[in-house]
Amino acid sequence: xxxxxxxxxxxxxxxxxxxxxxxxxxxxxxxxxxxxxxxxxxxxxxxxxxxxxxxxxxxxxxxxxxxxxxxxxxxxxxxxxxxxxxxxxxxxxxxxxxxxxxxxxxxxxxxxxxxxxxxxxxxxxxxxxxxxxxxxxxxxxxxxxxxxxxxxxxxxxxxxxxxxxxxxxxxxxxxxxxxxxxxxxxxxxxxxxxxxxxxxxxxxxxxxxxxxxxxxxxxxxxxxxxxxxxxxxxxxxxxxxxxxxxxxxxxxxxxxxxxxxxxxxxxxxxxxxxxxxxxxxxxxxxxxxxxxxxxxxxxxxxxxxxxxxxxxxxxxxxxxxxxxxxxxxxxxxxxxxxxxxxxxxxxxxxxxxxxxxxxxxxxxxxxxxxxxxxxxxxxxxxxxxxxxxxxxxxxxxxxxxxxxxxxxxxxxxxxxxxxxxxxxxxxxxxxxxxxxxxxxxxxxxxxxxxxxxxxxxxxxxxxxxxxxxxxxxxxxxxxxxxxxxxxxxxxxxxxxxxxxxxxxxxxxxxxxxxxxxxxxxxxxxxxxxxxxxxxxxxxxxxxxxxxxxxxxxxxxxxxxxxxxxxxxxxxxxxxxxxxxxxxxxxxxxxxxxxxxxxxxxxxxxxxxxxxxxxxxxxxxxxxxxxxxxxxxxxxxxxxxxxxxxxxxxxxxxxxxxxxxxxxxxxxxxxxxxxxxxxxxxxxxxxxxxxxxxxxxxxxxxxxxxxxxxxxxxxxxxxxxxxxxxxxxxx
Amino acid sequence: xxxxxxxxxxxxxxxxxxxxxxxxxxxxxxxxxxxxxxxxxxxxxxxxxxxxxxxxxxxxxxxxxxxxxxxxxxxxxxxxxxxxxxxxxxxxxxxxxxxxxxxxxxxxxxxxxxxxxxxxxxxxxxxxxxxxxxxxxxxxxxxxxxxxxxxxxxx
Numbered sequence: 001x002x003x004x005x006x007x008x009x010x011x012x013x014x015x016x017x018x019x020x021x022x023x024x025x026x027x028x029x030x031x032x033x034x035x036x037x038x039x040x041x042x043x044x045x046x047x048x049x050x051x052x053x054x055x056x057x058x059x060x061x062x063x064x065x066x067x068x069x070x071x072x073x074x075x076x077x078x079x080x081x082x083x084x085x086x087x088x089x090x091x092x093x094x095x096x097x098x099x100x101x102x103x104x105x106x107x108x109x110x111x112x113x114x115x116x117x118x119x120x121x122x123x124x125x126x127x128x129x130x131x132x133x134x135x136x137x138x139x140x141x142x143x144x145x146x147x148x149x150x151x152x153x154x155x156x157x158x159x160x161x162x163x164x165x166x167x168x169x170x171x172x173x174x175x176x177x178x179x180x181x182x183x184x185x186x187x188x189x190x191x192x193x194x195x196x197x198x199x200x201x202x203x204x205x206x207x208x209x210x211x212x213x214x215x216x217x218x219x220x221x222x223x224x225x226x227x228x229x230x231x232x233x234x235x236x237x238x239x240x241x242x243x244x245x246x247x248x249x250x251x252x253x254x255x256x257x258x259x260x261x262x263x264x265x266x267x268x269x270x271x272x273x274x275x276x277x278x279x280x281x282x283x284x285x286x287x288x289x290x291x292x293x294x295x296x297x298x299x300x301x302x303x304x305x306x307x308x309x310x311x312x313x314x315x316x317x318x319x320x321x322x323x324x325x326x327x328x329x330x331x332x333x334x335x336x337x338x339x340x341x342x343x344x345x346x347x348x349x350x351x352x353x354x355x356x357x358x359x360x361x362x363x364x365x366x367x368x369x370x371x372x373x374x375x376x377x378x379x380x381x382x383x384x385x386x387x388x389x390x391x392x393x394x395x396x397x398x399x400x401x402x403x404x405x406x407x408x409x410x411x412x413x414x415x416x417x418x419x420x421x422x423x424x425x426x427x428x429x430x431x432x433x434x435x436x437x438x439x440x441x442x443x444x445x446x447x448x449x450x451x452x453x454x455x456x457x458x459x460x461x462x463x464x465x466x467x468x469x470x471x472x473x474x475x476x477x478x479x480x481x482x483x484x485x486x487x488x489x490x491x492x493x494x495x496x497x498x499x500x501x502x503x504x505x506x507x508x509x510x511x512x513x514x515x516x517x518x519x520x521x522x523x524x525x526x527x528x529x530x531x532x533x534x535x536x537x538x539x540x541x542x543x544x545x546x547x548x549x550x551x552x553x554x555x556x557x558x559x560x561x562x563x564x565x566x567x568x569x570x571x572x573x574x575x576x577x578x579x580x581x582x583x584x585x586x587x588x589x590x591x592x593x594x595x596x597x598x599x600x601x602x603x604x605x606x607x608x609x610x611x612x613x614x615x616x617x618x619x620x621x622x623x624x625x626x627x628x629x630x631x632x633x634x635x636x637x638x639x640x641x642x643x644x645x646x647x648x649x650x651x652x653x654x655x656x657x658x659x660x661x662x663x664x665x666x667x668x669x670x671x672x673x674x675x676x677x678x679x680x681x682x683x684x685x686x687x688x689x690x691x692x693x694x695x696x697x698x699x700x701x702x703x704x705x706x707x708x709x710x711x712x713x714x715x716x717x718x719x720x721x722x723x724x725x726x727x728x729x730x
Numbered sequence: 731x732x733x734x735x736x737x738x739x740x741x742x743x744x745x746x747x748x749x750x751x752x753x754x755x756x757x758x759x760x761x762x763x764x765x766x767x768x769x770x771x772x773x774x775x776x777x778x779x780x781x782x783x784x785x786x787x788x789x790x791x792x793x794x795x796x797x798x799x800x801x802x803x804x805x806x807x808x809x810x811x812x813x814x815x816x817x818x819x820x821x822x823x824x825x826x827x828x829x830x831x832x833x834x835x836x837x838x839x840x841x842x843x844x845x846x847x848x849x850x851x852x853x854x855x856x857x858x859x860x861x862x863x864x865x866x867x868x869x870x871x872x873x874x875x876x877x878x879x880x881x882x883x884x885x
Contacts, residue, residue: 403857510798513882517875634872641791641871644878648794655806688780689787695857696864 003413005355006384006714009362012348013371021369022333029718031351031361032385035339043341043348048334055331058105062324065108066317068115072307073314083461085452086725089322094726097322104323107316114310121303128292128299135292137245137252138277138285146280154262156255156269158276164251169241169272173255176268177237237261321723328720336717352378352385352714384409386711394419396463399456404699405709412538414707418698421527422463425697427470428520429642429690432650434482435683436471439464452725467690478643479504482679483650492658493668509644517640518576524636525563527697528629531705532556538706550604554597559629561594598623632701638693646686653678734817735803735810741824742799745877749792749831749870756785756839763846770850777849777856781842784863788827788835791874795827798881816884823880830873838866 009031013021025031089097097104138145141157149155160169237258244252253274257265266274281288340349353361358375365371378384386406388398390413397419407413430436443465447458475481479502490496509516536552539545566572567580568587582590606618656678661671703709719726764778797806799820804810811817845859 400857403855510882513879517879635868637875638868638871641874641878645787645790645794645874648797649790652793652797685783685786685790688783692780692784692860692864693867696861699857699861700865 002389003407003409003411003711004387004389004714006352006378006387006409007355007358008350008376008378008382009353009358010348010350010374010376011365011371012346012373013365013369015342015345015347017369017371018337018347021365021371022336024364024368025361026329026333026336026717026719028361029716030357031353032714032716033336033339033349033351035341035349043343045339045341046337048338052331052334052338055327055334059324059327059331061108061112062104062320062327065111065313066320066324068111068310069314069317069320072115073311075314075317080446080450083446083450083453083457085450085454086721086723087318087321088452088727089318089724090727094322094326094724097319098326100319101323101326104316104319107313108320111310111313114306118303118306118310121299121306124299125296125303128296132289132292135281135285135289137247139289140244141254141285143254144280144282144284145277146282149256149259152259154257154259154265156257156266156274156276157253157280158274159250159252160269160275161250161273163246163249164253164272166241166243169243169253169255169269170239172272173239173241173257173265173268176264176271177261180264237264239265325719325721325724328722332717332720351717354387354714378409382409383712385714387714388413388415390415390419392462393466396459396466397422399459400463400695400698402713404703406711406713407707407709408711410542411707411711412534412541414534414703417530417534418702421530421702422694422698423466423470424523425527425639426467426690426694427472427474428523428639429693430467430471430646430686431474431478431643432480432482432646432683432686433472433475434480434485434679435646435686436468436473436475438468438683439471439687440468443468474643477504477506478647479508480647480650482675483647483652483654485650485654485675488654488658492662492671509640509647513640513644514576515578516643517637518578520636520639521633523639524633524697524701527636527702528632528705529556529559531702531707535706546604546607550600550607554600554604556597557593558597558601558623558626561590561592561597562626564590565594628704632704635701636697638697642686642689642693645689646682649682649686650679653682732810732812732817733814734812734820737814737817738799738803738811738820739805741821741828742796742803742805744821744828745792745795745799745824745831746789747792748828749835750789752832752835752839753786753789753792756788756835756837756842757782759839760785760842760846763843767846767850771853774849774853777853777859778846781846781849781860781863784842784860784867785835785838787867788831788838788870791827791870792831795824795874795877795881798878799824802881802884819884820881823877823884825877826873826880827870827877831870834866834870834873838863838870841866 011021143155143157145157147155147157239261240256242254242256244254246252255265255269283291336349340347342348362373362375365373386408388395388401388406390398394416398415400422401415401418427436430439443461446453446461447465453461479500481502484500484502486502487496487500490501507515532552532555536548539548539552564582564586568582573579601622602616602619604619605622606615609615609618653675657671657674660674661667661669760782764782767778768775801807803817803820811820841863845862848855848859
């Protein structure tokens with residue numbers, strides 16, 4: 001239960017030992033380097049950014065290669081392998097890999113190259129597939145799509161918008177011929193001026209317009225006219241229309257005509273919106289499709305080949321991992337190297353080392369590397385990094401504390417007190433022996449099986465192990481084992497009709513929620529008083545007796561006085577159904593305590609202010625803080641609410657299971673299915689609720705009384721291994 | 731069946747229905763935000779899932795109150811209600827969790843969305859991010875408590 005004291009080490013070493021010193025410190029990983037205090041006039045810093053970037057890039061290329069390997073040749077991993085931690089390599093293996101790091105670089109490069117080729121192939125496949133898609137409608141065309149015609153004939157291949165029939169296309173073309181003819185006739189009649197050209201034009205237009213009506217309404221007259229047009233045109237201007245397809249609101253056509261009619265046909269088609277395909281293929285569509293399909297097959301074969309090629313590198317994983325870590329560690333070292341000032345022959349740096357290790361580091365550096373090492377306590381007011389030291393049980397909540405904020409230098413470490421309440425409250429909220437058993441059992445197995453988990457993960461899991469035990473305890477107190485599972489099973493399958501089998505050691509919450517509520521609030525008061533006590537401890541340790549008296553003792557007096565006044569009152573008796581009667585002197589004492597406490601707070605809480613009026617005003621405002629105490633205490637009612645939630649929902653699940661599984665041959669199987677599904681869901685959602693609300697009680701109510709975090713985590717200069725752990729040989 | 735039974739049943743149904751609507755909405759919006767974060771950074775899945783689930787508890791509280799009511803009014807156990815007044819009492823006892831459940835889940839959902847934003851930008855601040863939606867939930871818990879205390883004390 002403590003924040004580890006840090007000491008400042010100032011190291012001056014010979015340049016020739018620089019590499020060795022740095023590597024030793026890095027492998028020890030117990031010093032956080034700081035260069036804030038060195039006035040580096042006349043000293044130079046090495047430019048290492050370039051090398052560092054190179055190393056990081058190499059490490060990244062290995063990571064990239066490993067990712068590709070994972071995609072194409074997945075490793076067989078078990079469900080729980082994420083708990084396994086980093087792989088252990090002994091020094092000789094590691095040195096081997098590092099010695100031949102060229103091989104790893106080569107492998108990473110090849111894997112990257114193969115992957116790029118695969119990506120390219122996939123691009124080709126996609127392109128081919130799109131092309132086939134766009135060619136498919138034209139598959140009936142037996143000439144190339146950009147075919148322009150023969151010596152005497154012209155061809156137009158393309159699409160018109162909308163769904164058109166063959167007749168409509170013919171009509172469009174013939175209308176064009178009719179207009180053409182009218183124009184010629186008009187030209188002959190020039191001079192007569194009886195029939196202005198506009199009229200002939202309008203007539204032709206009228207015919208063209210009529211064609212739609214003709215097809216749609218079957219207007220006989222128009223149809224005849226069209227046929228006449230057709231027969232006239234057919235003789236002089238042979239045209240052949242081939243319908244290719246009609247889909248997605250467009251119609252594909254191929255129109256064959258005499259070359260001399262090219263302009264007129266084009267004009268007629270243009271009127272109905274004819275367009276050539278944007279990129280006509282110079283091949284017959286059907287042939288082109290089969291060519292593309294062959295190409296796709298070939299490309300797929302190539303992808304398979306390349307994938308197999310990548311698969312050959314699966315055995316290189318370990319090498320890649322080791323070398324990736326090697327480069328990352330080296331980059332870390334160069335980062336450090338770039339920050340330390342150096343002169344011609346020597347280099348300097350300073351760093352924080354936990355006090356217990358300071359001497360060891362000093363000795364090591366002095367004796368082995370001829371360095372000059374000075375050890376000093378951190379200067380007053382200096383911010384030091386925070387490292388916590390706790391017993392095994394309490395250390396498991398360090399992660400939770402860290403997520404709020406670590407204590408700053410000189411502040412009290414709340415981990416120990418917090419760990420006890422954390423586990424206690426979590427158990428109260430989940431409060432089911434069966435659920436606790438499942439949780440502790442699962443976490444216990446993981447803890448036993450995977451010894452080398454990351455510290456953070458290990459702590460989280462052991463926290464849930466302890467919380468599980470507490471849950472079992474509270475489950476037994478409340479008489480919950482998967483809700484009322486034992487009773488339900490006994491009643492459904494064994495014809496049991498008596499009272500509950502599993503009796504609550506304390507009492508069942510639902511039978512008397514009010515009493516349990518009072519207990520919850522009491523636990524809350526104890527928790528909050530502990531917070532206040534920690535504040536008092538801090539004040540005493542810093543010999544700030546005024547603060548101890550005014551900010552801690554006065555509050556204790558006020559609050560205890562108020563509680564003692566409340567307990568014997570009628571109000572409390574009617575709410576809680578409990579009556580307290582104290583001897584008269586206690587009642588007097590309560591009033592005296594409350595008043596004395598309030599007076600001290602009124603005069604002392606604002607003591608930093610010199611102005612007397614403001615001081616009193618601040619004190620009054622502080623007394624008003626009593627309302628926050630009230631809301632804080634009431635907040636602990638969640639202990640009851642969440643505890644009830646688990647138990648009642650569990651009973652609902654059991655009831656549903658008994659309903660579906662009460663009778664028949666399949667009954668027990670259905671019972672088990674509903675039971676397992678329901679309780680899995682319930683344990684999940686309630687464990688989540690318990691976790692969130694336990695955190696809340698700690699962070700908001702408890703920490704609100706004394707703690708504000710804000711410390712910086714101790715981050716020593718160390719190896720940056722992501723995949724492997726190197727074991728020293730004995 | 732007496733009018734009282736009808737009122738009590740209306741209360742029971744409202745608490746699951748309204749609180750459930752609120753939770754469905756809250757978990758829904760939070761889920762959309764969570765999915766967005768996972769599409770960018772799949773490693774945050776567990777964290778954003780927890781944040782998504784936070785507004786889901788109101789629905790469970792509602793179910794809880796419904797169940798206690800049903801097992802008191804002779805539908806799943808207990809003795810059937812014979813007078814209208816008792817039924818009305820059950821109805822009003824159910825209202826805190828029904829109304830507060832609906833509104834708090836709605837707002838908790840919005841807060842969860844914002845907290846998921848914190849996780850997206852600063853995954854290491856998860857502990858604090860989780861706290862904001864949990865603050866909203868307090869009021870659902872208080873409402874649940876009052877509903878339960880009222881129902882268990884109606885005779």
